[in-house]
Amino acid sequence: MRGVIMHAPGDVRVEDRDMPTIEQSTDAIIRVTATCICGSDLWPYRGVEKVDHTPMGHEYVGVVSEIGADVKNVKVGDFVVGSFVASDNTCEICQAGYQSRCVHHVMMGSVGTQAEYARIPLADGTLVATPGTPDPELIPSLLAASDVLGTGWFAAVAAEAGPGKTVAVVGDGAVGLLAILAAKQLGADRIIAMSRHADRQALARRFGATDIVEERGREGAAKIKELTNGLGAHSVVEAVGTQESMDQAIRATRPGGHIGFVGVTHNVSIDGLKLFFSGVHLHGGPAPVRRFLPDLIQLIWDREIDPGVVFDLTLPLEEAAEGYRAMDERRATKVLLTV
Numbered sequence: 001m002r003g004v005i006m007h008a009p010g011d012v013r014v015e016d017r018d019m020p021t022i023e024q025s026t027d028a029i030i031r032v033t034a035t036c037i038c039g040s041d042l043w044p045y046r047g048v049e050k051v052d053h054t055p056m057g058h059e060y061v062g063v064v065s066e067i068g069a070d071v072k073n074v075k076v077g078d079f080v081v082g083s084f085v086a087s088d089n090t091c092e093i094c095q096a097g098y099q100s101r102c103v104h105h106v107m108m109g110s111v112g113t114q115a116e117y118a119r120i121p122l123a124d125g126t127l128v129a130t131p132g133t134p135d136p137e138l139i140p141s142l143l144a145a146s147d148v149l150g151t152g153w154f155a156a157v158a159a160e161a162g163p164g165k166t167v168a169v170v171g172d173g174a175v176g177l178l179a180i181l182a183a184k185q186l187g188a189d190r191i192i193a194m195s196r197h198a199d200r201q202a203l204a205r206r207f208g209a210t211d212i213v214e215e216r217g218r219e220g221a222a223k224i225k226e227l228t229n230g231l232g233a234h235s236v237v238e239a240v241g242t243q244e245s246m247d248q249a250i251r252a253t254r255p256g257g258h259i260g261f262v263g264v265t266h267n268v269s270i271d272g273l274k275l276f277f278s279g280v281h282l283h284g285g286p287a288p289v290r291r292f293l294p295d296l297i298q299l300i301w302d303r304e305i306d307p308g309v310v311f312d313l314t315l316p317l318e319e320a321a322e323g324y325r326a327m328d329e330r331r332a333t334k335v336l337l338t339v
């Protein structure tokens with residue numbers, strides 16, 4: 001089968017890989033229908049994280065082609081969506097809603113789903129079947145549920161977005177934009193998008209943003225305070241993972257407010273005394289997408305939400321290298337690969 005291999009930073013190739021096989025009785029194999037390139041795939045691409053002939057990809061939708069002897073919740077032929085972390089969905093951590101930190105979790109990046117087929121560990125806990133075979137137009141949205149929508153949704157929930165709340169979103173990548181969609185669905189009164197890109201501002205407004213702030217850093221946080229009677233937002237989503245974005249999120253949150261942080265942090269440190277006096281709630285980490293998947297699939301199925309519009313470039317799997325280049329050069333927000 002064909003699959004994406006990152007040989008070294010900046011060197012992405014589509015090559016022959018071994019067909020995955022059932023390794024554990026709890027595994028399933030899926031024929032991947034669509035996969036995508038994640039903002040986090042750019043860290044190794046840019047040499048910030050180590051990479052050496054690594055299979056890539058952790059987002060996927062597809063059709064079950066084979067199941068292990070102990071798989072009961074999905075069957076061959078089901079169209080399925082799964083999270084970027086495989087989980088048993090039965091341990092205490094999963095039952096509490098933190099499937100991305102399951103005691104048996106497997107990061108799907110270690111499988112590499114930018115490929116024609118993928119082995120899904122812990123298939124019963126990981127995969128959610130759609131109500132039927134989806135219309136092709138729903139596939140980008142279902143794929144978004146696999147990571148960016150689920151992550152944006154968790155960020156909004158962790159930030160306690162809801163009625164009566166003003167929500168500020170730091171980061172206008174796919175996750176930040178979908179956190180806006182989530183905040184809107186959760187009933188937030190006012191949603192402030194922090195973005196200086198016209199195309200992303202337009203998408204932010206389409207998803208429910210009521211205000212746009214173009215300033216960054218201290219100026220950005222000051223602007224949020226200006227818009228909230230000097231208090232700061234009730235709920236702030238941090239969807240970048242840099243020192244600047246985390247500082248901006250903490251500064252923009254009112255005392256007693258909540259921050260949902262889902263940007264994978266790189267060299268971020270938080271000043272303990274500043275955090276102490278900020279009086280904010282901090283909650284984040286790798287999003288437990290599996291917690292939200294059944295509801296998100298239903299919202300997409302019923303055409304209540306259309307998160308798939310964050311994909312602004314679609315390429316065949318064979319042209320994955322161009323997809324990486326386009327995201328690296330910011331010519332694309334999010335690239336869908338058809339398989």
Ligand SMILES: [Zn+2]
Pocket residue numbers: 087088089090091092093094095099101102103104
């Ligand atoms: Zn678990």
